[in-house]
Amino acid sequence: MTGLVTLADIxxxxxxxxxxxxxxxxxxxxxADPGRPLWIKPESLxxxxxxxxxxxxxxxKQVLPEARKRGIVAHSSGNHARSVAWLAQRLGLRAVIVMPDTAPPNKIDIVRELGAEVVLVPPALRDTHGFVLAERHGYLPVxxxxxxxxxxxxxxVGLEIMEDLPDADxxxxxxxxxxxxxxxxxxxKALRPRTLVIGVEPALASDAAQSLREGRRVAWEPERTYRTVADGLRTNVLGEVPWEQIRRHLDGIVTVGEEQILDAVRRLALDARLVAEPSGAVTFxxxxxGETTGKHVAILSGGSVNPQLLADVLTEPTRLEALHER
Amino acid sequence: MTGLVTLADIxxxxxxxxxxxxxxxxxxxxxADPGRPLWIKPESLxxxxxxxxxxxxxxxKQVLPEARKRGIVAHSSGNHARSVAWLAQRLGLRAVIVMPDTAPPNKIDIVRELGAEVVLVPPALRDTHGFVLAERHGYLPVxxxxxxxxxxxxxxVGLEIMEDLPDADxxxxxxxxxxxxxxxxxxxKALRPRTLVIGVEPALASDAAQSLREGRRVAWEPERTYRTVADGLRTNVLGEVPWEQIRRHLDGIVTVGEEQILDAVRRLALDARLVAEPSGAVTFxxxxxGETTGKHVAILSGGSVNPQLLADVLTEPTRLEALHER
Structure with missing residues (x-):
């Protein structure tokens, strides 16, 4: 089908x-356990x-002249917003960012400081309101x-992993x-089909795990996914492009609990000297x-953590369960 | 003179x-300020x-057979100890580590967990007691x-910096x-003589700055250097080998205050997603x-931070001055 991404594209x-x-x-x-060595890919950097x-x-970069003319609009819980705003600032583009009004204040502030216009909407509108603005004002959606x-x-990210550790399991x-x-x-999978690629979701936002099990895209309401502390992982896999590739190439999805996520944030900071946000720590x-054997790679996808949450997990490791109730 | 390190050695x-x-x-x-871009070299990883x-x-690695036969002894405030203990565990060597009894508990615990024997001594004996043990028991000093x-x-570290950023200023x-x-x-200096190499010390342990100024090795008492929160930077430059190379090649030394150090720990965690110990944050x-211009590299030398200190700087940025009094 059209739209599938190839190794040449990558x-x-x-x-x-x-x-x-x-x-x-x-x-x-x-x-790491010697029987299952681990490498961390710190995209937080x-x-x-x-x-x-x-x-x-x-x-x-592929639509730059048009983006310059029209301005761009993006919707995001935080890290996509920040990346688009940062690029717009460097490239001299006008950027409008639609964010859920539940996004962590630190993520919203950063986008504003980068000079982008932030439009806050209820979580249920976060994925659609950008298109409304694009239609109304002519912005180019990213x-x-x-x-x-x-x-x-x-x-x-996957290409670099296989370049650096070609026999990752x-x-x-x-x-x-x-x-x-x-x-x-x-x-x-294009580079080494026998390497397992395992998705990770918070149990409280495991729509993709259910979707893969049932072989169809299942949507969870924001009221449900917004329970997890991993604010970057509350969105559903509803896009056709990612869904088709996930369905074909992902070997499975495992879920992790909220305490496990917060403990992972703590251990990444102290044992690996890497600051992770909860969403970035789920793979660790x-x-x-886990009990899989062989050479593991955990993608630490982001590090935009709330300072108070990081301070809390550093000092109250035995009371993790209380933290995400805040 | 004999003992000087060359580029070939490196x-x-x-x-x-x-x-x-x-x-x-x-x-x-x-x-970073656009006029003075900064790259961080995170040795904390x-x-x-x-x-x-x-x-x-x-x-x-160069004395492995002898180390295997005799066992090794090392003295350190923490990070050298941890490295020697870790290597001894992997290489199957007996290791005895002499540490000052003022070393942070987390640094001492880590060395013990790696299977090394820890001998705690008053700070004034930290640099000599290892040689006493070597003489008495036949250990090889590292x-x-x-x-x-x-x-x-x-x-x-310097070689890699110049490989990655050959025009660092x-x-x-x-x-x-x-x-x-x-x-x-x-x-x-061997690779690009015009690149400035600037040393950084806590003002409270700036023995090397004084030594460079006076053109002779000056020793500060432990009572004096142990005031700084940067526990890894309390030792004097008393060794002939490093002193000769510093005297010839270092362009200068600047000092930083305690509040600046703690603020740097905080900003590295939040703005660069890197966990640094105070000693590792002095360059940042x-x-x-600073006011130097051009392309900067700051070596983040270590990340073995006390979790409580990190939590404190994350949540009490306005009260930094109180923190190192603990």
Whole structure:
């Protein structure tokens, strides 16, 4: 079908974005079980704190003259917003960002400080209001998941993993809107089909796990997905482009609990010296709870953490269960 | 004079340690002043949380049969201890580590958990008691600074910086015992003499700044240097090997205050997603306070931070001055 991303698209994306995106290393986790060594891919080290820069830049760079003329609009819970705003500032584009009014204040402030116009909407409108604004004002939409150019950009994470660790056995990737999971699964399977690519979701927002089980796209209401502390993973996999690639290439999805996620944030900070937001820590949580063997890679997708939450998990490790009730 | 480290020694060290040491990236700091862009070299991502792994491994790998027979002894405030203990565990060596009884508990615990025998001594004996044990029991000393093999290992940090950013204008490096500063200055100046290499010390432990000013090695008493929160930077530059290289190659030393150091720990965590210990954050503090222009690199030397201190700086940014009184 049209719109599927190929390895050639991914390699072209890697070339296109290399002047701006950080080639993140694989950081060995020193406290891993010797029978299941772990490397962490810290996308938190991107200038915008998350992998989202890859897809957004791969898209915008291909439509730059039009974007300059029309301005751009994006919708996001935070990290896509920040990446689009950062790119707009560097490239001199007008940017309007639609965010759910439940997004963490630190994520909203950062977007505003980058000079973008923020439009806050109820979570139920977050995925559609951007298109309304595009229609009304002529802005060019830069969507977070459902675009082959965006998926190809996120897929460069998988390309780099296989370049650095060609015999990786298991790659753990967070699943939200599905752009990263679709891209990474496509890249890894194209390069080494026997490497397992496992999605990770919070149990409280495990729409994709249910969708894969049932073989059809299932939507969870915001009231349900917004229970998880992992604010970057509350979106459903509803886009056709990521869904098709996930359905074909992802080997499965595992879920993690809220306490596991917060404990993972704590251990990443202290044992790996990496600041992760809850959404970025789910893969490490899955590794800690898992029983798969061989060489593991956990994609730490983002590090835009609320300072108070990070301080809390550092000092109250035994009371994690209370934290996400806030 | 004999004992000076050459570029050939440093290249040989880079080859020797490449099977174990992480080739850390240069991470661009997104919030840098455009007129003085900054890259951070996060040695905190080494498996032992600090650059110390480089020098210790370059030394031990060259004397492995003897180390196996005799066992090894090392003295350190923390990160050298942890690196030696970690290497001893992996290589099957007996390790005895002499640490000051004022070392942070988290640093002492980590060394014990790695299977090394810890001997706690008053700070005034930390640099000599290891040699007493070596004499008494026949252990092979693996010293933290005053050994060309150790300096050459630390110097690989400088080699990597110039490989990744060949036109760096300013490299900021912490100064304590002087191994890292000596090594980095030697490597950078050999590759590009016009790049400035600036040492950074806490004002409360600025023995090296005074030494450079007076052209002779000046010792500060532990009672004086132990006032700084940067527990890894309390040692004097007393070794002949690092002193000779620092005197020849370092362009100068700047000092930073305690509040600046703690603010740097906070900003590294939130703005760069990197966990730093105070000693590792001094170079970033110097960048923030500095006025040098051009392309900067700040070496983040270590990330073995006390969790409570990190939590405190994350939540009490306006009360930083109180924190290091604890």
């Amino acid at each position: 390699r072209a994306a890697a070339d296109r974005i290399s002047d701006t995106v950080v080639r993140t290393p694989l950081v060995p986790f020193a406290l 991107q200038p915008t704190a998350a992998f989202k820069l890859r897809g957004a830049y791969n898209k915008i 969507v977070p998941f459902d675009d082959p150019a965006v998926v190809a950009g996120q897929a460069t 298991v790659v753990l990737v967070p699943v939200s809107g599905g752009g990263l999971a679709a891209g990474v699964a496509t890249a890894v 949580a899955a590794y800690l709870a | 290249r040989a060290a880079a080859d020797r340690i490449s099977d174990t040491v992480v080739r850390t990236p240069l991470v661009p700091f997104a919030l 080494q498996p032992t949380a600090a650059f110390k792994l480089r020098g210790a491994y370059n030394k031990i 010293v933290p600074f005053d050994d060309p093999a150790v300096v050459a290992g630390q110097a690989t 300013v490299v900021l490096v912490p100064v304590s015992g002087g191994g890292l500063a000596a090594g980095v200055a030697t490597a950078v 503090a110097a960048y923030l306070a």
